[in-house]
Amino acid sequence: MPPNATDSTFNSDPEGNVNNLKSVDEVPQAAVANTESYSLKIFQSSLNLLAHILIGATVWISILYSFRNGLPLGATPLHIVLCVIGYQLLMGEAILSLCPHNGWSASLRLVDKRRAHTVLQILGSGLAIAGSIIKALDKSVNWNTLHGQFGLVAMVFTSVCLVNGLSSLYAFELRKCLPGNLSKITHICFGIVAFGASCICLCYGFDKNGFKNWSTPALAYTSMGFTACFTAIIIINPTITFFNKTLRVFKK
Ligand code: HEM
Numbered sequence: 001m002p003p004n005a006t007d008s009t010f011n012s013d014p015e016g017n018v019n020n021l022k023s024v025d026e027v028p029q030a031a032v033a034n035t036e037s038y039s040l041k042i043f044q045s046s047l048n049l050l051a052h053i054l055i056g057a058t059v060w061i062s063i064l065y066s067f068r069n070g071l072p073l074g075a076t077p078l079h080i081v082l083c084v085i086g087y088q089l090l091m092g093e094a095i096l097s098l099c100p101h102n103g104w105s106a107s108l109r110l111v112d113k114r115r116a117h118t119v120l121q122i123l124g125s126g127l128a129i130a131g132s133i134i135k136a137l138d139k140s141v142n143w144n145t146l147h148g149q150f151g152l153v154a155m156v157f158t159s160v161c162l163v164n165g166l167s168s169l170y171a172f173e174l175r176k177c178l179p180g181n182l183s184k185i186t187h188i189c190f191g192i193v194a195f196g197a198s199c200i201c202l203c204y205g206f207d208k209n210g211f212k213n214w215s216t217p218a219l220a221y222t223s224m225g226f227t228a229c230f231t232a233i234i235i236i237n238p239t240i241t242f243f244n245k246t247l248r249v250f251k252k
Contacts, residue, residue, distance in 0.1 A: 044101040047233050051096065052103070054230035058202075059089050061223055065214055075138035080205070082131025087154065087198035088227070090124025092234050095195065099237045114169070121165060125158045128198070147204035150197050157194035161187060181249050188242045192235050199231035 062084040066077035073081065097105040097116045105113050132155045136142050143149050167174055167183040174183070203224040205211065212220045 041101065045103070047236075048096070048099065048101050048103060051092075051230045051233040054226045054233075055088055055092050058223055058226045058230070059084050061215070061219070062202075065211060068214060075134055079131040079135035079138075082127045082134065083151070083198070084202065086124045086126070086128030086131060087158075087195070088202065088230075090120050090127065091158075091195060091198070092230065094120035094124055095191065095234050095238060118165070118169060122162070125162050128158060129155055145204070147201055147208070150201035150204060154194050154197035154201055157190045157197060161190040161194050164190065181245060185242065185245050185249070188238050188245070192238055192242065195235060196231065199227050202227050 062080055066073065066080045069077075094117050096102045097108075097113055097120060100106065105116060108116065132151050135151075136148075139148075143152055164183050164187045167178060168187045171178070171183055206220045206223045206227070215223070
């Protein structure tokens with residue numbers, strides 16, 4: 001087929017031949033279900049793509065702002081670069097790596113998905129905690145702004161999440177002293193809180209006058225919208241897993 005020709009089979013159902021059937025009554029239930037699950041998959045993959053684009057845009061805007069005066073970086077720009085790359089880029093990708101519809105990790109085996117998640121989580125948490133500590137040490141009065149307070153919540157939950165992430169990884173080996181479900185459920189819960197708090201903290205960061213004067217208020221509010229949107233997409237899957245696992249424990 002020439003490269004510019006249209007493939008007429010493209011619009012038909014990938015599993016069955018729903019489009020070739022004569023009447024709706026003839027469409028078998030399985031084919032309807034397939035079409036529905038196909039649409040759902042397309043929707044989930046599109047949300048995943050949107051999350052990646054928004055993470056890229058938000059991290060890029062923050063990096064441009066941090067490097068506006070060139071090198072060397074002061075304490076504030078350095079904390080922004082470390083926190084945004086740590087939380088939004090690496091921790092965001094770490095959470096997405098376990099999602100079944102995530103583009104780059106979909107074809108990885110479960111064991112490799114877990115490895116990717118662990119490496120990204122350790123790297124991201126390390127950078128984010130370092131960035132928060134650098135700025136906290138640079139200030140004489142600490143935790144006196146909402147931005148700083150949400151940054152502290154994110155830092156504390158990230159540290160706890162790192163520790164019980166290891167116990168979830170070795171849940172099988174530790175099953176005698178620690179119920180496997182408990183460490184997994186708390187790991188998911190702490191991860192959601194840490195990532196959510198870092199999102200709120202970043203939005204308060206974009207609300208600072210320094211950022212608004214550099215970028216214009218419109219771009220600052222757009223960046224907040226982007227952050228809220230990709231955070232919601234990223235935490236949907238772990239939130240569902242959290243409720244399912246918790247329900248299963250209570251049903252036992
Ligand atoms: C996820 C991203 C971010 C995290 C986790 C974070 C975290 C923190 C932390 C922990 C502090 C120290 C608070 C204290 O000791 O009282 C701080 C201070 C500060 N951050 Fe961020 N930050 C982030 C992004 C940003 C962004 C994007 C900006 C600006 C565009 C920014 C600007 C500032 C400024 C100006 C301070 C000093 C004033 C204050 O404490 O509110 N931060 N940040």
